[in-house]
Amino acid sequence: MFIVNYIKNIFKGVKSLLVGMRRTGYYFTHHKEIITQQYPDNKETLNLPERFKGEVVLIHDENNEHACTGCTACELACPNATIKIVTKFDITAEGKKKKALDKFVYHLELCTMCNLCIIACPTDAIKMDQTFEHSVFDRKELTKILNKPGSKIRDGVE
């Protein structure tokens, strides 16, 4: 009886090993199953979903106008002090002083892409961009000013 069990065990063990080898052998011969994506080569065809959170950008339209009123809702919503809004006072046509955006400072190096600022924005002025290659040689380059030079707030956005 002992001998029978002994031999049975050996056969069972060998069979279980062969089953595993059949599986790896299958993949060895079926190169269709390879799932590697060769990243820098497929850059053109790489489709990132539109919700992918890469970095915060201020949306500018073709007239170089944005929708940021400088309300600092995003700055308050940010958990890491990533956003710093610097405001200035514009003189409107009626001669009134009006608060407006001077500098939208964005510290990419501090950002955790939590999306809270996008949700907090009452005028949908900012959005998440799909860029993801953020490495730079100097850390200073990661501190960005999001509003383009000469841009101003779109008419009618309060």
Next chain:
Amino acid sequence: MFEEIGTTTEGDLIINVGPQHPATHGVLHLVITLNGETIKKLEPHLGYIHRSIEKMCESLTYRQFIYVTSRMDYLSAHINNQACALVVEKGLQIEVPDRAKVIRVLMAELTRIASHELWWGAMAMDIGAFTPFFHAFRERETINDIMEETCGARLTMNYMVPGGVMQELHPNFQKKVKEFIKLFRLKVHEYEELLTGNIIFQNRMKDIGVLSKEDAISYGCTGPVGRGSGVSCDIRKLYPYDAYDKVQFDEVIETAGDSLARYMVRIKELHQSISIIEQLIDNIPEGDYQAKTKAVLKLPKGEFYQRVETARGEFGVYIVSEGGTTPHRIKFRSPGFSNLSALNHMAKGSKLGDLVAMMGTLDLVIPDIDR
């Protein structure tokens, strides 16, 4: 000098496994006293990636602190976030829409599958089989893509907000999840072939690192580690939250308490999670994905606790509120910490090679242990 630190008078060998070691999957430091190959004593040293998350959360508002918990147990980031959202909802008595509840459960189960897939591969790598790692990542990648499409990120999604979820589901979500279920059903038998049935694997796992039911309870082991020892500790079953009371699933319990039992619990849980997803994916109720909440959340004065079942076990959030916009004190009960504490008990008397297998079945995520 080397001798003084290294060997004690009894001829014991003290070795440091970690902070940098291939088997610890992070910066865990284990000081092991060895007698030949046999472990006499094991001492986990923590603190290498302590980021004082609990203290950090005290300065963040109730909306902001949720994202930080993704950085604890990064493999079940969703479920951690869910716990935080739930505790805030409990405090403010927000009624979450049914749709949001179902979405949360779907996401949580997808996260659980992704986490178990990664565990399966990593554990196989620990005991020396490299190929399963890549095979597990193939399925996990599909889940990550689904997450990316809906939540905008692959690992630290921050998709749960107090009152529901952050965004509407992506239109492709249902289709993609169904495709994933199909792929999973097609590939899951490979797990049996490559590892579960393998004689070497069986011998490496059976009767290794036995944790009795009593010990599991006294060490506070939860999740697959506790259930592998026969402790019924599935929070989804015992204290259902979100939509878990509406779905049918079994609490997987194995009684052997060894490494193989813990392994089998996780493998069977994969199938349970798939069944939960299958039940819900066609029955997502219509409605809002988020309840209307105030702009500034202020928890009333008091103490609030919510526990959820992450892929690793019971995760609890305990908040003491003084009525302000930020928590006065916050404490996380992380499953990995308690599970790790049982390692010394399990490892005593076994071989060094077994320790690696045991650590694999504990499924340790170091940032979760060391917050």
Next chain:
Amino acid sequence: MWSFSNIADSIQNWLNQTFSATWSLVMQMLIAGIAVISLFAILGLVLVLMERKVSAWMQIRLGPNRVGPKGILQTLADTLKLLVKEGLTPAGADKILFNLAPVLALVIGMLLMAPIAFAKDFQLWNLNIGVLYISAVSSVMVISILMAGWASNNKYSLMGAMRSGAQIVSYELSAGLSILTIVVLCGSLNIPDIIYSQADGWWIFKGHIPAIISFVIFIIAVTAETNRAPFDLAEAESELTAGFHTEYSGMKFALFFLAEYVNVFIVCAIGATLFLGGWMPFHIGQWESFNRVMDYIPSSIWFFGKTFFLIFLIMWFRWTFPRLRIDQLLNLEWKYLLPISMINLLLVTVIAILGWHF
């Protein structure tokens, strides 16, 4: 016809005619040494690339594909990298032993090359106890590993070395016993004799089931002897970081790496010689026309084809199975392989005495 033995003969004739007998011998030795070293280099490059490609395809990856067409120059680039890296010697290490160990590992590999027949009548050293020589020299391999582990002054290295010592010494036994079955069958320790005895069919076919059993045992034992997964306990990446070569870097590490692959090649070449007929083409008994067609394929291609098939088999093991534990490893040897190979040897002896083999 073009063949390795013709080339060797013509070189020898030319040397004998041009120089005196002593100088001719010296030059022949030099040529042989250079040939072995260059074979080592080529083997290292080819086998490492092969391992990486095999592992990649089994793991649904592409493998190296950047350096050169289809990545074939990848290992060359790696070698270049290792050459320019600093070969660090730890402060507490035993410097002489530490630096000697990788060289010793390689020298043993070179010694083992001597009696292997690479092609028809093409051999460095035709000695009448070739098989015995191989099993004797290959067991010296453990010394270099123990040396490296001890001299590194690192606990992981020491444990790796100790494991490796226990492992190699025990698996020597069943490897030796399975080699013996073939020696019993053909009645000679001389490698050309063994190969010529397989002219009407390889031993794995002629020797019935016992030969197949001893082939399987041989493959398992040599996998363990060369410290390859699932028996890579001396390295055991997830347990001992890198085992006996934890402290090695740069070219010294590369020598260990090379020695591992060369050893794999050698044991597979021995396996091919003993069980699969070495350079002997695939012959079936009295089928003259079939045998003649097979003879058209050069003998060196037969030899390398068989050897690389066995190497692929060992790589297949490595990328499929989990690692054994040290006590299970010894259990496997002492409780399974050794008794089976002993009974097997007895069976083979009976078969050989009664002349039941083909």
